[in-house]
Amino acid sequence: MRTRVARIVLPVMLTLASAAPASGQPSEPSDFALTVSPTRVIVPADQIERPRQFTVTNHGRAPIDILVRKASFTAGRDGELRFRPDAPHSAVEWVTARPDSFRLEGGAARQVSLHIALPATAEPGEHQVAMIFSVPPRPGGAGVGVRRSVGAPVYVTVPGQAVESVDVTGLRAPGFAVNGPLALTATVRNAGTVRREFVGDGRLQAQVAGETVPFPDFTLLRGADREISTRWADPPLFCVCRVTVAAAGPDGVTREATATIVILPVRLIGSGVALVLVLLLGWLLLRRRMRSRPYPC
Template identity: 25%
Template sequence: MTLPMRRWLLVLAPALLTLLLGGGAARADTPTAQTFGIQPASATEPDSRGTFSYSVTPGALVKDHVAVWNYGDQPLTLRLYPADAFNTDSGGYDVLPEGKPSTQAGSWVRTAADSLTLPARSRQIVPFTLAVPATASPGDHAAGIVVSLRRESKDAKGNAVTVDQRVGARVQIRVSGALHAELKVLDARAVYHPSLNPLDSGRTTVSYSVRNTGNVRLGGRQAVRVSNLLGSIATGAAPADLQELLPGNTVSYHFDVSGSYPVLWSTAGITVDPLAVGADKDPQLSSTVAKQGFASIPWALLVVLLPFALIGYALRQRRHNRLTGIPALPAPVVAGALLAAALLLGQLPLAPHASAAEAGTLASPADTGTLAFDYETGHDDDAIDVLTSGLCPAAGDYLAVRITGAGFPAEGAPLTGTVAAAAYRRAANGGYVLPLANTLRVVANRSGAGPLHGAYTVTASCRAKVAPTSLRDFTGVLNFGTPTSWQAVTVAPPGVIQEAAADPQTGTAPTAGQTGAAPAGAAPGVRRTAAVRTASSGTPVGSWLVMGAGVLLLGWIGVPYARRRLAGRGAGEDVK
């Protein structure tokens, strides 16, 4: 920092998500409703490419162009620079900030200008060159060309604040040579957390990292299951698919799995199936599997049964010293202990265990809101912002947007990654402003949907970070009259999306986590349960075994006691 009181705040424009997740034309809205953007172009005009993608040989020199737009009503001075790309710990796609030197693919790109002054409502085509080093390694290399707007202001305390807003276009480079596609699971850990309820199965916290140890970018489908010595299997809600993991990068996961009854020792198994990204032609893809054993001891149940075991031990000791009569322990105490044990063991068949019927959440019409688009008509290559009618049920929820309709898979195709709801701007209506990370054309091409036609539903789903179960949905519909043009059924009120600007006091937008009020439109009493599946829907084998052991314990304690009791009564009758 150049001044003691100076704070540098980096505010990522909504359309930066387009850069991070591979969209086409990127556009940013500034706090004063000035907009700017960037997209691939020819020497004369912008083109239809979603990203810059090249297949080259070492030492190749590529010349291309990028279009920079000023959509606003005022002149703008913008910075233009290339930067290395990388994955964040959570799997997001990011680029180095300006001022941090690039050492990989970002250093291969040179733009003809690093600063542009654009009149209102204008664009400029900027040439750039991609010089691939002769020593470049085979495989994928990623970078971005970023345009940024930096503004100076002061907060309420008089501190200098710099707001740096960025959008960009991705640069994907594949250098020819031997390709190797591989994902590895590293640092797998599993820890069992017993429930205070001795009849509950508790939960297992599983954490691990997935690293791309090959030289091509990869997606991935994941599965995690926990099994015990008795063969009972619990499968946690599947982690979200890896969208794109760059070579040498790592993404980490941490979540809970319920449903496996503790029987002293269990095993967590993690499977990751590599997937090609987009139209990439990768070498043979092989799954990776990691297993981690861990202790799963039912401490609560053992604590409950321990007094019964002590009572049995005491009675057995007395048996050696006295042939008849009542034990030294008062009869009511022993009778109460036996009754408590009987009640406890009688409930074991009803012990909670996960099943397909228990998975999911309670759905109701109140869980669904509306999704409005920022303009009434548009094209399949437009950058789109959508507005939710309310908030997610909890401030810590995540949001993911997908599209369903003709040509897309039944589950839909993603329009964004899974992003913390608190990261999005809040609008005047109390909802979120969600910039779609990909243009509809890019999504259709990647999904093999072909020309778009008819009605398509766009759904923003509130969910936990790693559980796909929806906690609340917001839906909107686009009608495609032609393969390239659409009309929105629901349109956001004029200015609402644009006015969802950064707080002038802090330079950041208010989030759901910063408000004390309950989320607007949240359904009261919504039960949120992580989806869990088990191998069987009946009583767990472990429960029956524990119950059987309890019955034997009761017999061991109760039968000798009853015999001594009867013997004592008989002796008393003889005396009479």
């Protein structure tokens, strides 16, 4: 799995959700094309002491200088990352990258080792840190220098009892609609001590009118809230529909939120009423016309 940045794009590319494997190498080398593999690292509690390896590859033509730094992060309700020095459950002080700076020639690759040292007072549960591989602006360049970076999240599980607890705290849906598609937005909270992956077959789903409407893949960090939206593409023509979004825990307890949508095809009803009125008016005119005719002697 790889994250690729070509030329000048975002200051940092960092993903929290499982990503599809890269389709291949860049077909033509550019001035800047940096990849880091894997795109994220998960460190189980029983493998803390085993070093992890990142492969950093320069697919560009020119040599680049790379700085390896680390940052605390959390996630907003929209799923976007927030780099904050005071982010909760940070492992930023526990990890060391070797080397933390190096030059990489065009077309070359290098291994960077990640070492983890837990403090004696580390709280059980999962902690996270972002490893950021940056290329500083070249000195003497014209205009504004841009730092180009690729980031990879690292999740470290401290030994101890892990708690998995996810709650669906809210569900927004239109109370009244005339047709689809309809937007459904769920609010999910992770009250446990480890992240929760809603991906693949384990995606969050809405049950409505006998249909299953899946939400997009996402990762919910420990202690985080997330609003996630999907679209119900093809609702029925008429329905008083109950929408349910549920998240099952490992203890077998399911937490859910519900909403009701009334779907009423106002346009069709209006057209039907208009047709009935036209027929009724025609019948009345015909009846009046028939009455106005003289009776034959």
